[in-house]
Amino acid sequence: MIVRDLNELMNTDRAVSDKQWTSVRMLLADDEMGFSFHITILQAGSEHTFHYKHHFESVYCISGKGSITDLGTGETHQIRPGVMYALNLHDQHTLRAEEELVMACCFNPPVTGTEVHREDGSYAPAD
């Protein structure tokens, strides 16, 4: 059994930050669960465009307020605590945080922890 505490991981290399977001990797590929699990915090007022061409991701809102626009369809959905979106079609999307958003994210295949967002908003495929 693996037991980890977000608060303890916050100041370790499991907390990865980029432009106006921090993602704490609670589970990564080498934990061999078949998915990775992250708590991601997006700063109030920030906007993010991602396109996970090689991963499925689900994102559940624990706290905060924002919106997501599906760039394929143009549809916008409100993000509130209890709302989940799942990128089952590898949907390119823009996420906006009106208030700080705290999100629980699952990735399949699991993220290794060394990926960076490429210019097209994707992560490289898993090996």
Place this chain on the structure above:
Amino acid sequence: MIVRDLNELMNTDRAVSDKQWTSVRMLLADDEMGFSFHITILQAGSEHTFHYKHHFESVYCISGKGSITDLGTGETHQIRPGVMYALNLHDQHTLRAEEELVMACCFNPPVTGTEVHREDGSYAPAD
């Protein structure tokens, strides 16, 4: 893109209840994400013994207070907001809710939604 709201699913057949717990299935196998994602609420004062022999599960505490005992090692860990446990060894365990626990759970392989806990605390294997 799939978008679902916990509050809307609460009174549908996606909310499954058993002895002193309710699990809302935000994502199931037929969503084809390769994992399932549930929000599970365990009543204050309740105790649960599970043994997912055929699944990996990670469980992240969103709110509440409790503990988990690994029945293989006898170790007990405190559960607080921000604590995650992952049953990477299909660990048999007892979860106790001192206060109501709200947990974000990922299963691999994904749960189909029709499983019931068997007498040994497991779910049947995926097809």
